[in-house]
Each structure stands twice: as C-alpha cells, then as structure tokens.
Amino acid sequence: MDNLALCDANNFPLTPITFLKRAAECYPYRTSIIYGQTRFTWPQTYYRCCRLTASLLSLNIRKNDVVSVLAPNIPAMYEMHFAVPMAGAVLNPLNTRLDAKSITTILRHAQPKIFCIDRSFETLSQEILHLLSFDDSKLNMLVIFIDETDFPKTISSSELNYESLIRRGEPTSSMVAHMFRVQNEHDPISLNYTSGTTADPKGVVISHRGAYLSSLGAIMGWEMGTCPVYLWTLPMFHCNGWTFTWSVAARGGTNVCIRHPLDLLNRSGPVEMLTGGSSPPSALVKKVQRLGFHVIHAYGLTEATGPALFCEWQDEWNRLPENQQLKLKARQGVGMLTLAETDVKNTQTQESVPRDGKTMGEIVIKGSSVMKGYLKDPKATLEAFKYGWLNTGDIGVIHPDGHIEIKDRSKDIIISGGENISSVEVENVLYKHHKVKEAAVVAMPHPVWGETPCAFVVLEKGETNQGVREDSLVTSERDLIEYCRENMPRYMCPRKVVFLDELPKNGNGKFLKPVLRNIANGLVVSDENTISSKIVQQHKEKRRVNSLTSRL
Amino acid sequence: MDNLALCDANNFPLTPITFLKRAAECYPYRTSIIYGQTRFTWPQTYYRCCRLTASLLSLNIRKNDVVSVLAPNIPAMYEMHFAVPMAGAVLNPLNTRLDAKSITTILRHAQPKIFCIDRSFETLSQEILHLLSFDDSKLNMLVIFIDETDFPKTISSSELNYESLIRRGEPTSSMVAHMFRVQNEHDPISLNYTSGTTADPKGVVISHRGAYLSSLGAIMGWEMGTCPVYLWTLPMFHCNGWTFTWSVAARGGTNVCIRHPLDLLNRSGPVEMLTGGSSPPSALVKKVQRLGFHVIHAYGLTEATGPALFCEWQDEWNRLPENQQLKLKARQGVGMLTLAETDVKNTQTQESVPRDGKTMGEIVIKGSSVMKGYLKDPKATLEAFKYGWLNTGDIGVIHPDGHIEIKDRSKDIIISGGENISSVEVENVLYKHHKVKEAAVVAMPHPVWGETPCAFVVLEKGETNQGVREDSLVTSERDLIEYCRENMPRYMCPRKVVFLDELPKNGNGKFLKPVLRNIANGLVVSDENTISSKIVQQHKEKRRVNSLTSRL
Known part of the structure; x- marks a missing residue:
C-alpha cells in the first residue's frame, strides 16, 4: 500500500496564495477590494498581483528574500500578501504605530531587500532611512513608495513607485504557472515582529502550510460563509490581519479597505464582529450588541500564525438569559479546528489542569499552523517550544464544557x-x-x-x-x-x-x-x-x- | 530562514482522526450519535473508539493492515471510521448493495485481516465465506459480527462480537497518545472500491492528509456551521459518506444513524440537503424545495476522496426568479476550497476549454485530497493521473462565472x-x-x-x-x-x-x-x-x- 508514489495530481503544497487564483476563477464578477472610489474585481486583483510578482522577480527578488512594508490597510498592502510570496519571497509587514527607532531595529534584523512605504509615512521613513545611514550592516535595500492608485504623486526619476511596478510587470504564462506552486509548504511566507514591550521585538517566521491552515481555521471558527464583506479595522500588519487577508480571498469576499477605521457602519444587514485578546468587559459587549453587532470572541498570537481559539457559538445559547450569554462570550473558546491540540497546563508539573473553570495554568497549543520559530534567535525559539508545545505565556482555565478562558499573561499574574x-x-x-x-x-x-x-x-x-x-x-x-x-x-x-x-x-x-x-x-x-x-x-x-x- | 527545524509543537501530521479527540474535549455535552434508543455523547464515542482500537491492536492489527466492514449506517460503522485508522490500519467499507460474488472479488484483492459484518447481512456473509473457502489465496481473515448495541445476540464461543471488543479493550494512556499522531500524513486511511460497472472494481487508496483536507473542504463548501445535526441517508460506505463521517466530528455535530432512510423528517427547522452526481432535474428540485428543503448540489468521486465541486450559493441569487435559481442549482459549481486546481480540458489537446458554458471537455482536478492511487493497479493509476491531473472521465463545461456543469461521463457521450x-x-x-x-x-x-x-x-x-x-x-x-x-x-x-x-x-x-x-x-x-x-x-x-x- 506504501508503493503508491506522490505525483503532481495528488500532492500540492499547501499555501494560501492558491486562494487568489481560485477566487479569480470561481468568483470572476465579485468585487475583491473597495477603497474610496477604487473598485477591483477578483480577476483584477489577480492580474495586479501577477504583474507585481513579475516586477519583483525582475528586481532580482529570490526565494526567502524579505520584502518589508509600512502601510495602512490599503489595496497595495493587501496585494503584497499574495504578490510577495508568489515571488518566493517573505512578507514583513511593519507595525505603523512604532517609532523610527523601533522600525530601524526590525529592519536591521530582518535585512529586507525591498522596503515599501506608503506616502503618508514619508516623514517617518525619512527618519528611518536617516538612522539606517549610520548603520554598519550595509543594509542594501530598495525603497519603493506607495501612492494613491488614482493620484500618483509626481516622482523623481530615482524613486521607485508601487503602481509603476504593477504597470511594467510582464508575467509570462510559464512564470504564472510557477507563482502558485511553492517548492515546499514549510517554506516561510511571512515574518511578523512581536510588539516587544520589554525587549527587542522577535521575528516570528510563518510557513505557507501554517498560513493555509490558519486561514481555514479562522473561516470555520468564525463560520465565515461564501462571499462575505469584510471591513478592515484590524491592521493587516497585525499577524497578517489574523490571516483574514487570505481567508477573504478563500471565500471570494469583498475587502473594504480604509486608511483609518471611520464611521463606515451605515449598514442594513447584521454585522458579525470578531474581537481578540483578553475579553472585553461584558458591559461593553452589551452596549455594542445593542447597536446591532453580533460579537464573537477569539484569541490568538503572532506565534500561532494569528488565531488559535474561537468562542464557537452554539445555537442553544441564544435561548439563555443575556447575562449568561455575556459570560459565555467572555471566554476565548475552543482550539481552532486546524490546530492539532490545545491544553492548559500547570507550569510546574506540565500536567493538564482539571476542567473546573478555576485552576489556572498556561495555555499551550500544538499544530502545523504554529510558527516555524523566531528569526535568528534559537534560544527564544527553544524556550517557546519547550515540552513539545508552543507555550503561549497566557494563563487561563478550562471550563467543564471545554472552553478556555484567559485569566492573565503569566508575567501579569x-x-x-x-x-x-x-x-x-x-x-x-x-x-x-x-x-x-x-x-x-x-x-x-x-x-x-x-x-x-x-x-x-x-x-x-x-x-x-x-x-x-x-x-x-x-x-x-x-x-x-x-x-x-x-x-x-x-x-x-x-x-x-x-x-x-x-x-x-x-x-x-x-x-x-x-x-x-x-x-x-x-x-x-x-x-x-x-x-x-x-x-x-x-x-x-x-x-x-x-x-x-x-x-x- | 531555512534553518528553523520542524518540531513536535509546529509539525503535526494532518489526519481527520484528531477531530474525534477535539470533539470529546470541545463539545463534551453534545450528542455524537442518535440511533434508535441509543444516544452517545462525544466523550462516549471517543472512549468507545479508543477501546476498539486497543482491541484491534491486541488482535495484532498493525500499520497498513486492512479492516473490511459490511454494515449499514449504524454507530459501529461510524466508530470504525476513527478506531481503525487510530490503530494505524486502513478501513475498507464495502458497498452493501453488492452481491456475494462482487464482495468476494474485493476481499480477495484487499486481503483484509479482519472482516466486520452486521448481523443483518448474515446470509450474504455466509455466501461470501463459502465462496472464499474455495479460494487458493488463503485469506487469513478474522470475522467479527456486529449486533445491535442494546440486544446482543447470544453468540457461539468461536464467534467474535463487536461490542465485546469494545468492552474488553484496555487503552493505556501512552497507547492513546499514539493513536492520534499518525507517522506520516500520506499514510493510507481508507480503501474504497469503485462501483465497477464495466470491469472489476478498483481499490482507491485515500491518505490521512487527503481525508483531512476533503473533510474541511466539504464543511466550507456546504457552509456547515458549529454543532449541526446530520441525518445519514448517504451510505457511509460511499466514499466514507463523502468524508462527512469526519466532518461531523470536526464540527461537534450529531450523527443521526438509521438502517434504512425512513420518514424521519418530522422536523421544525429548515433542512439543508446536499445532492451529488449529475444534477437532479429542476422539476424534482422544485418539488423538494417546496417541501421545505434547501437543496445544494455537489459533485465528487471516490478518486477525489469524495467531494470535489460545490455549487457555493451566493446571497444575491436568492433575489433571482425561481427558474433562474433552478438553473444555477443544476450546476455542480466551483472547485472545493481545499483542492489546488480545477479545470475543464479538451481531451485531445489538453488545453483549457473557453469559459462559454458550451464547449465541452473533461473535468480534471489537482490537489492533496486526490487519492494516492489504485491498489495493485499501476496501469490504471498511471492512466488516471495522466498529464499531472486526476482525469475524472466526466465531461462538462465552464460557465463564464466559473461554475462547472457536468454534461456526461466521457464514455456516455x-x-x-x-x-x-x-x-x-x-x-x-x-x-x-x-x-x-x-x-x-x-x-x-x-x-x-x-x-x-x-x-x-x-x-x-x-x-x-x-x-x-x-x-x-x-x-x-x-x-x-x-x-x-x-x-x-x-x-x-x-x-x-x-x-x-x-x-x-x-x-x-x-x-x-x-x-x-x-x-x-x-x-x-x-x-x-x-x-x-x-x-x-x-x-x-x-x-x-x-x-x-x-x-x-
């Protein structure tokens, strides 16, 4: 039974970039992106990405090269989540709320070959480039500016511009055939830095396989159906928008991109809202729900390639009194379907804590969507993977019904x-x-x-x-x-x-x-x-x- | 970036049997199976499966051994979809509508170590065993009878009984730890014979990875939410119930098992109905929908580990006139999310057909949920995988919106x-x-x-x-x-x-x-x-x- 060889037909590396090709083929008339006056369909997004990839290849971008980007939730930021890995490279989305010094530290560590900067961060980027000019590491980095699609700024001849890269990209059909078949599903797709409140930020390396599984887990955990409309309030730089950058393509949805989360919610239908981190106070959830939002709670971390737990809502819970519902909503929930295992363990004995909703322990997870490790930091990687699990550093309890509730960060206890x-x-x-x-x-x-x-x-x-x-x-x-x-x-x-x-x-x-x-x-x-x-x-x-x- | 090694925390082989463990942990109070007067919860199903696996191991069942089963949609049939692969073995569910001669042909080819038979097929099985007794291949096969859970038939001491295997199984905790971690996700999980109308049936070998991805693809293609109630009308022997055996566990749903699809539909809520194969005539769909069923059409084949295309329903389509909706429903739809690629190709030139809804070609698919190949049949395997695709032998067209519609089997043209x-x-x-x-x-x-x-x-x-x-x-x-x-x-x-x-x-x-x-x-x-x-x-x-x- 073991002599059946794997072949092209039955062994395709798992990668979320295939979602883009499928969206162009399966949802050809659907709007992929809404941004101000700009509207793209999925085939348009597909072609723009293919062109950008072709340009990146012509700029000598090769496998495992890092491409950093500093941009808000604009179409370019979304497209780069596909186009950069389609060139075999690794996307490094930067936290736009960081100061020049922190970003400089990250760039020195990540060593990108290309640095894309949204024009709104021109001042910040000048400061960054100034700081880098004193650097001995000789960061040999091409800078590309991103202007508004409709209003490209007149640029000097020495400056590279994002839209011009898309315009001049010439993908051949054999090139395109290669773009969607990665060599190995364990290859890196993204490099995301932790916020690093106490020490230098760590570079979390995420694989194609991990991103693929995480995107599917997020779709199922949140019950995201066919062709949703997704409003980007969560920054895409934050764990690749919790992998929803890829999930929305997987479902043929519409990305509503906005530079700043504004009052865009003049809506008719019901709105599904996903919140993350430690649970919002129930009084707040109550207020938000009365405005017509259906709130579901999740939990994740960069090291888990985004989401890890979802408070999967069960129909019968709708029949409970509101206060009981709010209590259930405050819990982070059950391990996402695409994780292999989730547990809460006593940090001393490494035993699972009893499922009594009281005994605290560290939340640990295991599965193919967990990060590959921290870039250039074997010590931190070893520490994170101690005992064969990803140790999240978050303290929680398990309730008798299997739902996990976070009590604290271990260092905040x-x-x-x-x-x-x-x-x-x-x-x-x-x-x-x-x-x-x-x-x-x-x-x-x-x-x-x-x-x-x-x-x-x-x-x-x-x-x-x-x-x-x-x-x-x-x-x-x-x-x-x-x-x-x-x-x-x-x-x-x-x-x-x-x-x-x-x-x-x-x-x-x-x-x-x-x-x-x-x-x-x-x-x-x-x-x-x-x-x-x-x-x-x-x-x-x-x-x-x-x-x-x-x-x- | 490539020096980050894979470890226990971040590399877990993909297999649908992990869904069972997760269901026991995440949905501990949910009913897993309803069958007559019998009710099991997910933890009960989990323990029964662990015990059965322990018994199988004690009967010397080892990796890649085949376990055949001849049974209708009863709890034992469901449990074996987990317990058999948890022992490292390969499940071979037999079509209960076949005659003794056909089943004998399959058993000779599959060479099972164990043959489980539902008591209702006692006469058929005697005929099979009689035919096998003339066989030179010395099929050394243990026969196990499945009696009703509540009413075990008094059995002779020489006969092995399914419930007694479950009773006497003694899984140790280290044994259980091994049950859910398969050595390699490409290992076989199931061996399903094609119906073989023209020649001997072929044994389709399905991998753990393929079954995992197919189960997830089916959940998303059909938008199956948390904790569904699934009525088993589709035989589980048919492509493992289109992989819904595993999907229902993944979502913590309730399996309603019945020996014969009866009039069990005195229901209150709306019923989602999934149909497969060539499309049912629109007049029939119309009638069924007026009875309160929401019909979605899908298409699959054993070689694709079950489902391959889903007619993913789009909200706006609900606003179209009924006749137009019925036309859309007659189409088999778009490639399932977990497939890598789907296309319709000219059988002569291997070019993709134009997306005009008219030009016919062969439907071909590619992805990790495609079968490993046919057991002991390299010629047929090679033929099926010609040109790097699984050639389905089904003739169809692609409509401009990307939806595929089947026109015929290639041999029926x-x-x-x-x-x-x-x-x-x-x-x-x-x-x-x-x-x-x-x-x-x-x-x-x-x-x-x-x-x-x-x-x-x-x-x-x-x-x-x-x-x-x-x-x-x-x-x-x-x-x-x-x-x-x-x-x-x-x-x-x-x-x-x-x-x-x-x-x-x-x-x-x-x-x-x-x-x-x-x-x-x-x-x-x-x-x-x-x-x-x-x-x-x-x-x-x-x-x-x-x-x-x-x-x-």
Missing part, C-alpha cells in the same frame, strides 16, 4: 501570600462599576504578602470633567476599594487605586503594564485608605493638559 | 455525425416532460451518423397504471420525439424511445448505461416513428409483474 491573583479578573470587576472607563491592575510590593494588587483607573468622561473636586476622587478610591471588597475575595482586592486620565498603551493598543508596574513599585502601602498625594498631583497636572487638548 | 451529444442534456429535456419519471439516453448505431441517441423512459405511475392502451404508448413515443424536436437541436433528438417499468441501476442507484447500450446495440433504426414490437412485448410483461407486486 500577582502572587499575594502564595495565592495567584489574575489581574484580568480584578479588572473585570472594576469594569462593571458604572464610573470606570478603563482599568489596569498590576502587582505592587507589600511588606507582608510580597505582592498586592494596585489598580490604575480611568473614570468615565462625565465623571472627571464635571468639576470633580479632589476629595471626591479620594472618595472614589474608597468607593472602589469598598466596591471590590463586596464583589471579590478580600485577598484579591486592590490596596491602591490610582486615577489617570489615560493609560499608557503600546502600538497594538494594549496596556503597557511594565510602565504601570514601574509606577506601582514606587508606591508604598502605608494607610490602605489614603492615596499617595504625589499621584493625585500628577493626575491633576495631566488632567489639565488633557482638558486643554480637548478644548483645542 | 454520443458522437453523431462528428458532433458530441451530451446524454445528460437530452435526459434533462425529457425530464421536463410532465409524463416522464425517469429517462436514460445512450448511443445506438446509425447507418449514416455512426451513432444516434436512444432514450429509455419510465413514465409517471399514473400514466402507466390507468389502463393505458398499447397504441397510446406508441403515441407517447411519437409525442416524446416531437417534444424533443421542439426543445433541442434536431441532431440531438432521440430516434428511438423505449418504455420500461424500471431502469436497471447499480449498487449506488446509478443507471447501468452499459446494459442499456447492449439493448440499444440490438435495435435498428428502420422507421423512425415505429417502436420495436419486441420491446413493447417486454414492457407489457414487465408491467404485469410490477402491477402484481404493487397489489400484494
């Missing part, structure tokens, strides 16, 4: 008197308070318990702008601590509440907990009900600046 | 005066006639044109049973030919119409066109409007027998 306290759980209680707009909880030192929770809170606008006096803030801290004592076990209650006008966030909009921990480390638990005057002072000054800004 | 006539197209016109219940068109010899169409027709019951006189049948032939002339080009019109009480069918319910061709070969085109009296005589005799039967 607060250990107080030997008890693990999930900062997310404390935050969730705070979010339920009607005056709380944002809350982040971190550890602060405690003379007896080692650590104790400290809460950083942003109050709802109305609460801070209507001439609130200082003592009412003090009252608010008392209130909040009192409120916490009523709503959670005593040992979990924050012993400090610090009010800020805004919380520090990283490029992906996540709270910068290391910054908050730094502040919390300087705080002392003296009298539990007195707030440090230093903080109040800071707060007052900050508020003033903010009020000023908001008036301008 | 009628070549009249050098023109290709699709027998299916002529049949479709006949089906639209209100008196026609079934129609099959084959070639008959013609002194001038080489071949000409000959139609075999079964009239609607009312038309034959209400004392129809012989001359009215003659009129009917004239009527039908006249009707055809009004509804198709003259060269396509049948020159003979033969009325039968029923058409000969194979085990899968397909018309046995070779039998009809044999009859047609004996017919002579003398006077185009006179029916051969021999046939009328046959018809009259047959009708009598049938009337008798229907009165009893």
